[in-house]
Structures are given as C-alpha cells and as structure tokens.
Amino acid sequence: MTYKHRAIIDTIPGYKQGKPAPAKEGVRTYKISSNENAFDPLPSVVEAVAGKAGRMNRYPDMRGWAVVERLAERYGVEPANVMLGCGSTEVITMLVNLVAGPGDEIVYPWRSFEAYPLIVAGAGATSVQVPNLPDGGHDVDGLIAAVNERTRLVIVNNPNNPTATSISDADARRIMEAVPSDVLVLFDEAYFQFNTDPATSVAMDLYREYPNVVVAHTFSKAYGLAGLRIGYAIAPADVVEGLGKVALPFGVTEIAQTAAIASLDAQDELDERVRAIVAERDRVAEALTAQGWEFPKPYANYFWLPLGERTDEAARVFEDKGLSARVFSGEGIRVSIGEPEACDLVIEACAELKARGM
Ligand SMILES: Cc1ncc(COP(=O)(O)O)c(C=O)c1O
Known part of the structure; x- marks a missing residue:
C-alpha cells in the first residue's frame, strides 16, 4: 500500500537488532x-x-x-536535574525532539550508536556525521569544525559504540570550549x-562545570536491566522540564523503576560483576593481541574488530562456532563480552581468522 508520509522516513535504514544465538x-x-x-x-x-506484579x-x-531521588542523591544534584526514560534510547530521543526539527543539525561521530541517525531523522532534523579517526576514536577537530549556526546538539559517545574507544578529558574539554x-x-x-581508561572524560565532572552538558546513562548494561527499559538523563x-514535555507519558513502568531501585541497593554485587566483565574483556583483548590482531583498545563490554571487506566471511566463522556477533558488512564486527565459554570461542574463532590471513 502507498500512504501519505514524511519523505524523511524513507531515508531511515531501520534499527537492526543484534541477532539471537545461532541454532546448532x-x-x-x-x-x-x-x-x-x-x-x-x-x-x-x-x-x-x-513483588510488584500484582500492581x-x-x-x-510518571516522573x-x-x-529520581535516589539518582539525585547519588550524583549530588537536585531531583529537578534527573529525567527517566524507557532506556537511554528514549532519553536521547526526547532530547533530540526537544532541541531540533526541520532545518536543524545534530553533530555526532560516525560510526557510533546506530539509533542516532534514526532518532534525528525521526525528528525531521539533519544528521551531520563526522567520521571517526582510523583508530576508531572521535575526530574531535572534525566535530568542532562541524558546529555552525544550525547546530542544536553535539553528541559524544564515551565509550563509543561500536569501536569501544574512550575520549580523554582533555579532548572532551576542547569540545566544550568550542561549542x-x-x-x-x-x-x-x-x-x-x-x-578503565585513566585519561577518560567523566561527563558528570563536565556537567558541574559547563551549563550546556547533558549526561545519558542506562540501567541496561552494567546493571543488566536491558529487558526492562530504563535509563536517565542528568x-x-x-x-529536564523540556524533556518532560516530549516524554512518552507513563513510559517507564513501575516494574522497571522497582528493578532500578533494587539494583542501586545491590551496587556492590553489580560492581563485582562489572569487574568480572572487564577482566574477561582484557583477557580476550590480550589473547587477540598475542595472535597479532590490531584493533582499538576496548573500554566497554565489547570490542571492535576492523575486518573491512572480509567482514562477512569472518562472521560466518563466528557463526560456525555458535556465536552471533554484530556484523557491520564491509566494516567490521562488534563482539560483546559474554560468558567465559563464549569468550573462549571468540578467541578460537579469531585464531581461525588469523590462519585465513585476516
Ligand atoms: C551508545 C549507546 N547509547 C545508548 C544505548 C541505549 O541503551 P538503552 O536504551 O538500553 O538504555 C545503547 C544501547 O545499545 C548504546 O550502545
């Protein structure tokens, strides 16, 4: 069927969800x-x-x-500085809808989180994508040069998805001084x-120093609540008042809010898990370096293998091992740090790729 719609929608590629584990x-x-x-x-x-299911x-x-009060206390800000969303994806969507529409530009690094172009197009605004440097990091000079009188928002993704690179405090400050x-x-x-980058920028530090910083965090990753959809902006x-006007009313469920509070109560246990994931990530990165791989040093719970035109071939090797990683055809593969057994298979798969001359 053909139906009347906004032409910009035809430019949106559609979000590709990570594939489920292959059936073997x-x-x-x-x-x-x-x-x-x-x-x-x-x-x-x-x-x-x-305990909340009966409600x-x-x-x-809605708020x-x-x-919000727990997060405000944790970060030493006022509740009026905290906004929840259905994952940080909704927080970012609200922010874009708040500041930009047709004719306005949003500057962000590319490749980066694949929802950015969808969200920007959804608002009818224009994406200005600044290609990453060859090492996978943000091109800070390029981001600064892309800002003009039409710019309504600059996005910094730290660590960057999918390259897992970290931006330094010095570079983040250069952006803040220029915008x-x-x-x-x-x-x-x-x-x-x-x-774990000792030189990393810490957005909350910048928030306290500059009037125009927005920080987006999520309960999906370190807290393991991806399926419940809760994130927040500071x-x-x-x-925050503006975000409230464009938020999906009642979007964040009581179950998600309850899980977030229970997770904040279990911070020590969750921190231990984060340390285990970081240790596992570093183990895999060391093994791959020993195999001769060159890839950006990872600072997230995933890493990036730049494989260029052999990406699809490499993806088939991963699948044969029973692994479904995130494949960016022609560019590379993003590999999440999963169970230790999965990481062992990743190391095996990468050894096989090396044997094939990748
Ligand atoms: C860089 C980045 N930002 C934000 C998100 C959004 O996560 P969520 O909506 O689950 O909070 C993701 C999820 O993959 C991400 O990679």
Missing part, C-alpha cells in the same frame, strides 16, 4: 551481538520485581520520583562503568 543441534550457542550483560539477573532484583493494573508514577554555551552537548555514557533543570 546439541551445542550451546551464544548471543554476543547486543552488548548485554550475560549474568542472570540478581535474585534480589527478581524478587523486588515479582500492573495501575499506571506507574519516577523514587528513582557555544546555548548549544547542548550530550555525553552518551551507556557503558561508562566499564571504562541535565540543567530547564532542559
């Missing part, structure tokens, strides 16, 4: 395509969520005050808990 008779297979947390949910979080006939607290103070700069830090109070 009698063999355990692994999904390492969505940067999820491979640990099972904490029993205390499952119990808290189950599903009621709408949630999520209980979570006019009435243009917002979003620091998307979905994976910051895994960032932003100046007038920005």
Whole structure:
C-alpha cells in the first residue's frame, strides 16, 4: 500500500537488532551481538520485581520520583536535574525532539550508536556525521569544525559504540570550549562503568562545570536491566522540564523503576560483576593481541574488530562456532563480552581468522 508520509522516513535504514544465538543441534550457542550483560539477573532484583506484579493494573508514577531521588542523591544534584526514560534510547530521543526539527543539525561521530541517525531523522532534523579517526576514536577537530549556526546538539559517545574507544578529558574539554554555551552537548555514557581508561572524560565532572552538558546513562548494561527499559538523563533543570514535555507519558513502568531501585541497593554485587566483565574483556583483548590482531583498545563490554571487506566471511566463522556477533558488512564486527565459554570461542574463532590471513 502507498500512504501519505514524511519523505524523511524513507531515508531511515531501520534499527537492526543484534541477532539471537545461532541454532546448532546439541551445542550451546551464544548471543554476543547486543552488548548485554550475560549474568542472570540478581535474585534480589527478581524478587523486588515479582513483588510488584500484582500492581500492573495501575499506571506507574510518571516522573519516577523514587528513582529520581535516589539518582539525585547519588550524583549530588537536585531531583529537578534527573529525567527517566524507557532506556537511554528514549532519553536521547526526547532530547533530540526537544532541541531540533526541520532545518536543524545534530553533530555526532560516525560510526557510533546506530539509533542516532534514526532518532534525528525521526525528528525531521539533519544528521551531520563526522567520521571517526582510523583508530576508531572521535575526530574531535572534525566535530568542532562541524558546529555552525544550525547546530542544536553535539553528541559524544564515551565509550563509543561500536569501536569501544574512550575520549580523554582533555579532548572532551576542547569540545566544550568550542561549542557555544546555548548549544547542548550530550555525553552518551551507556557503558561508562566499564571504562578503565585513566585519561577518560567523566561527563558528570563536565556537567558541574559547563551549563550546556547533558549526561545519558542506562540501567541496561552494567546493571543488566536491558529487558526492562530504563535509563536517565542528568541535565540543567530547564532542559529536564523540556524533556518532560516530549516524554512518552507513563513510559517507564513501575516494574522497571522497582528493578532500578533494587539494583542501586545491590551496587556492590553489580560492581563485582562489572569487574568480572572487564577482566574477561582484557583477557580476550590480550589473547587477540598475542595472535597479532590490531584493533582499538576496548573500554566497554565489547570490542571492535576492523575486518573491512572480509567482514562477512569472518562472521560466518563466528557463526560456525555458535556465536552471533554484530556484523557491520564491509566494516567490521562488534563482539560483546559474554560468558567465559563464549569468550573462549571468540578467541578460537579469531585464531581461525588469523590462519585465513585476516
Ligand atoms: C551508545 C549507546 N547509547 C545508548 C544505548 C541505549 O541503551 P538503552 O536504551 O538500553 O538504555 C545503547 C544501547 O545499545 C548504546 O550502545
């Protein structure tokens, strides 16, 4: 059927969800395509969520005050500076809808989180994609040069998805000094808990120093709540007020809010899991370096293998091992750090790729 619609929608490629684990008779297979947390949910979080199941006939607290107050306390900000969303994807969507429409530009690195172009096009605004440097990091000079009078938002993704690179505090400050103070700069830090780069930028530090910083965090990754959809922004109070006007009413469920609070209560246990994932990531990275691979040093719960035109061939080797990683045809493969057994298979698969001359 043909129907009347906005022409810009035809330019949106559509979000490609990470593939499920490949089906292989009698063999355990692994999904390492969505940067999820491979640990099972904490029993205390499952119990808290189950305790709320009987309330599903009621709408949630739309503002999520209980979570907002906990987060405000944790970061030393006011509740008026915290906004929840259905994952940080919704937070980013709200922010773009708040600041940009037709004729406005949003500057961001590319390749980066694949939702950015969809969100920008959805708002009818224009994406200005600044290609990453050959090492996979943000081209800071390029980002700064792309800012003009039409710019409404600059996005920094630290660590960057999919290249897993970290941006330094010095580089982030260069961006902040160059961008006019009435243009917002979003620091998307979905994976910051895994960032072990001693030189990394810390968006909350910048938030305290500059008037135009918005920080986006999520409970999906380090906290393992991807399936419940809850993330948040920390932003100046007038920005949070604006976000509230474009938010999906009642979007963040009571179950998600409950799980977030139970997770904040279990911070020590979750931190231990983060340390285990980081250790596993470093083990894999060391093994691959020993095999002779050159790839960006990873600072997230995934790493990036730049394979260029042999990407699809490499993906088939991964699949034969029972691994579904995230494949960017012609560019490379993003590999999430999953269970240790999955990581062992990743190391095996990469050895095989090396043997094929990749
Ligand atoms: C860089 C980045 N930002 C934001 C998100 C959004 O995550 P969520 O909507 O689950 O919070 C993701 C998810 O993959 C991501 O990779």
